[in-house]
Amino acid sequence: MAILERIHLEILRAVDRHGSLTAAADTLHLTQSALSHSIRKLEDQLGVAVWRREGRGLHPTQAGEYLLAVANRLTPQFAHAEERLRQFAQGERGTLRIGMECHPCYQWLLKIAAPYLAAWPEVDLDVIQKFQFGGIGALFGHEIDLLVTPDPLYRTGLLFEPVFDYEQVLVVGPGHPLRDSSHVQPEQLAGEILITYPVTIDRLDIYTRFLTPAGISPKRHKLIETTDIMLQMVASGRGVAALPRWIVEEYAGQFAVFPVRLGAEGIDKQIFLGIREADADIDYLRAFLALARARRDSTEQRQQER
Amino acid sequence: MAILERIHLEILRAVDRHGSLTAAADTLHLTQSALSHSIRKLEDQLGVAVWRREGRGLHPTQAGEYLLAVANRLTPQFAHAEERLRQFAQGERGTLRIGMECHPCYQWLLKIAAPYLAAWPEVDLDVIQKFQFGGIGALFGHEIDLLVTPDPLYRTGLLFEPVFDYEQVLVVGPGHPLRDSSHVQPEQLAGEILITYPVTIDRLDIYTRFLTPAGISPKRHKLIETTDIMLQMVASGRGVAALPRWIVEEYAGQFAVFPVRLGAEGIDKQIFLGIREADADIDYLRAFLALARARRDSTEQRQQER
DNA sequence: CCTTCTTATGAGCAAAATTCATGATTATGT
DNA sequence: ACATAATCATGAATTTTGCTCATAAGAAGG
Numbered sequence: 317m318a319i320l321e322r323i324h325l326e327i328l329r330a331v332d333r334h335g336s337l338t339a340a341a342d343t344l345h346l347t348q349s350a351l352s353h354s355i356r357k358l359e360d361q362l363g364v365a366v367w368r369r370e371g372r373g374l375h376p377t378q379a380g381e382y383l384l385a386v387a388n389r390l391t392p393q394f395a396h397a398e399e400r401l402r403q404f405a406q407g408e409r410g411t412l413r414i415g416m417e418c419h420p421c422y423q424w425l426l427k428i429a430a431p432y433l434a435a436w437p438e439v440d441l442d443v444i445q446k447f448q449f450g451g452i453g454a455l456f457g458h459e460i461d462l463l464v465t466p467d468p469l470y471r472t473g474l475l476f477e478p479v480f481d482y483e484q485v486l487v488v489g490p491g492h493p494l495r496d497s498s499h500v501q502p503e504q505l506a507g508e509i510l511i512t513y514p515v516t517i518d519r520l521d522i523y524t525r526f527l528t529p530a531g532i533s534p535k536r537h538k539l540i541e542t543t544d545i546m547l548q549m550v551a552s553g554r555g556v557a558a559l560p561r562w563i564v565e566e567y568a569g570q571f572a573v574f575p576v577r578l579g580a581e582g583i584d585k586q587i588f589l590g591i592r593e594a595d596a597d598i599d600y601l602r603a604f605l606a607l608a609r610a611r612r613d614s615t616e617q618r619q620q621e622r
Numbered sequence: 623m624a625i626l627e628r629i630h631l632e633i634l635r636a637v638d639r640h641g642s643l644t645a646a647a648d649t650l651h652l653t654q655s656a657l658s659h660s661i662r663k664l665e666d667q668l669g670v671a672v673w674r675r676e677g678r679g680l681h682p683t684q685a686g687e688y689l690l691a692v693a694n695r696l697t698p699q700f701a702h703a704e705e706r707l708r709q710f711a712q713g714e715r716g717t718l719r720i721g722m723e724c725h726p727c728y729q730w731l732l733k734i735a736a737p738y739l740a741a742w743p744e745v746d747l748d749v750i751q752k753f754q755f756g757g758i759g760a761l762f763g764h765e766i767d768l769l770v771t772p773d774p775l776y777r778t779g780l781l782f783e784p785v786f787d788y789e790q791v792l793v794v795g796p797g798h799p800l801r802d803s804s805h806v807q808p809e810q811l812a813g814e815i816l817i818t819y820p821v822t823i824d825r826l827d828i829y830t831r832f833l834t835p836a837g838i839s840p841k842r843h844k845l846i847e848t849t850d851i852m853l854q855m856v857a858s859g860r861g862v863a864a865l866p867r868w869i870v871e872e873y874a875g876q877f878a879v880f881p882v883r884l885g886a887e888g889i890d891k892q893i894f895l896g897i898r899e900a901d902a903d904i905d906y907l908r909a910f911l912a913l914a915r916a917r918r919d920s921t922e923q924r925q926q927e928r
Numbered sequence: 929c930c931t932t933c934t935t936a937t938g939a940g941c942a943a944a945a946t947t948c949a950t951g952a953t954t955a956t957g958t
Numbered sequence: 959a960c961a962t963a964a965t966c967a968t969g970a971a972t973t974t975t976g977c978t979c980a981t982a983a984g985a986a987g988g
Contacts, residue, residue: 317653320704321628337966345623350946352967357945362704363711368764371954375764378717379710386703390696397692398626398668405669406683411684458674458681462977643935656977658936677985678934827979 319361322394325387327351331374332384353508383600409438415460416443417451417467419513419543420560421587424480425464432607439600455506455590461601463590467519473593479608480615482560484521486577492574499577502530506533509555510534511546521585522558526578547571560585625667628700631693633657637680662731671877687700693835703853713905715744720767723757723773723817725849726866727893729768730786738913742779745906758781758794767907769896772827779899785914786893786921788866790827791881795859798880808836815861827891828864832884868889 330340331351341348365474366383367374376384403409413461416422422443429441447454451463455474468476484506488494494504505527517523525572527533538555540546550557551571562577589608636646637657647654665671672689673680682690709715722728728749737746753760757769761780774782792811794800800810811833821828833839844861846852849869856863857877870881897912901907 317630318628318700318704320707321702322624322626326624332679336964338964346945348966349948349968353945356967362707364707364711369966373954374966379707382710383703386699390699393692396625398624400688401668401685404688457638478937510915554803576910642933644933652976654935655937655979659976675935679985680935746964775938 319358322391324358325391327355328380328384328387329391331367332376336372336590337358337374345492362502369487373495373577403438407601408600410519410600411440411442412462412600412604413442413444413460415446415447415451415454415463415465417463417465418519418587419481420563421464421466422565423543425521428604428608428611432604435602436603444552446493452590457593461595462604465590466585468588470575471492474590475593475596476588477605477609479589479592479605479612481612482585482587483559483564483580484583484585485561485564486522486578487550487557487559487573489551489556490572490574491553492556494556494576495574497576499580499582501579502527502532504554505534506532508534509536509538511538511540511549511555514539514541520558521583522578523565525583541590545568563592565608569595626704628697629660630664630687631697633661633684634693635697637673638682643680644658653859656865680692696844710742713903713907714742716906717746718768718906719748719750721753721757721760721768721769722751722895723769723771724825725730725786726869727770727772727867729765729849729866730904734910734914734917738910741913742906742909758896761898762891766838767897767901768910769890769894770893771896773825774894780896781899781902782894782896783911783915784892785895785911786917787918788868788891788893790864790884790889790891791867791870792828792862792884793853793856793865793870793879794882795857796861796878796880797897798862800862800882803882805886805888807885808833808838811840811862812838814840815844817846817855817861817863819852820845820847820888826864827889828884831889832864849873853879 326344328339330343331337334340334343337351338348341351345346355366362379364379365377366380368377400409414425416425422445425443433439433441444454445458446461451468452471452474453458453467454460456462468477468478486494486500494500510522512520512522517528525588537554538549540549543559544567546557546559548569548571549555551573558578561575564573567573589605591601591605632650633646636649639645639648639809640646643657644654647657650657656737659670668685670685671683672686687820706715718730720729720731728751731749739745739747750760750766751766757766758775758777758780760766761769773782776782792800792806800806812885816828818826818828842861844855846855849865850873852863853873854877857863857879864884867881870879873879895911
């Protein structure tokens, strides 16, 4: 069915550039005879001559001119495609699809993204926050390549690694009675308005690890999407929230908000990165993990210095 | 050197469209095994997987998605090129490059061109009037495919055929003493201003076949490029010219010009079409000759009816 | 659980591509 | 003008490639 092949286009181009079959054969690492046979067969199959043979010269016919134009258009695209695929093979190029399962994760990712994109110019990032079957499912189903989550699920085929430790604290406004307390007990929140991100209660540590074990509920529960607005509400005394300590510290200059330890021990949390085991040797993915790891180490050091 | 071939792109597309190797194999008239081997080899050579194999399904990897996009872009271009070349082979498509060696020829060509272009929508006309080595040379050197000339040169490799007969006449204005003469003798032009196209004298029949044999020269010789201006000059009594009788008749309504026979016998001329013998079987070229021939026959008939 | 449908794989074979050797033709240089 | 060198074409031999067949292994569906 198919008559015209890449090799024919390469031959047309080479002959055009080098002026003769013989010269073209050298650059294509074939013999003059091979090219002659090749084009002869093409001409037979198409029923049209590509060249006029005049003495020892070859001059393109109208069909040959047309075919040469096609060759000049298509041949570079083959070469380019092969180069691209080589980059894919080397792990230099690709799209890293990152799934996020927690709001603080996103704040963390923003800090990693900039240096990563600079180091891997041929890699695109794609951040996805809605999954049909949860983050783990998305990882398994190849919807994403990397999962950023506080809840690792060690399963065969998946690899998880902690990349960020932090303390989850209560955030209160400047006029709040708990503002200067060393810590807060669950009972002290019974009369409070609690502001959280709009997710189910079983994914909120302040419930699962603080209020629910003590059998306490806040007076009211408000849902707010963004961190800025949440902190604005807290600063103006309209409620309290639970957030990572480092986020509270980061916003301290902007809003009058104050961290209070949750319980005497505090609630310690970790963010994990999860990947498919099969992807463990993709360069740009390893590089992301390495960057996250390096950042973790330097952060720990800073925290110890305090 | 070259790894990626047209067949790989065809396979990628077929699998994408039909969902499985097996189904794709049917449409490509190959076995499932052939496709499997083919892509496997491609993957080995590129060092990158095209599909993730999951159970009995094939899902494109990032590289596969990219390659599919390439396939969707390039594959139709191959098909289109083959279709074009098939048209070249059938003589349905091409560019007919016509060389013109005489001014009246051009007037004649205009009449042929319209019906020809309508009948051969895929054929382009290209009219060329300047040749480095004359019309015959241009035909030999493949600068043109068809020569319209009053001077056939029968040579091996070329075919000539007369397509138009006409009488070359003297044209005079309304106040000219020769206006109603049955014919003119060379001596009567000795005191005239002769207007001709700007070509060498050996290509002007009024010299070669009328004035020069009688040893006569006109009083002055003016050169004018276009037929309209030439006739305007003649009509206003600024000189006389030599043109085909049918051109004079055609412009008779527009300008007050009158034909006078050159000598008692008149000067009879013919226009010939010349082609390369090797091109004699090109459909769109034969069609042009046939159209010219048909027109000649109908014109002769009209002339006989008078 | 068995059947069915999928892809993968290795061996053998057929076909295609390539090379080799050579001939024919035509520029080129002496 | 003639020998020389360079070109492309061609047919046969050879190598390489691609394809099919037979079959295995794995997964989906009734």
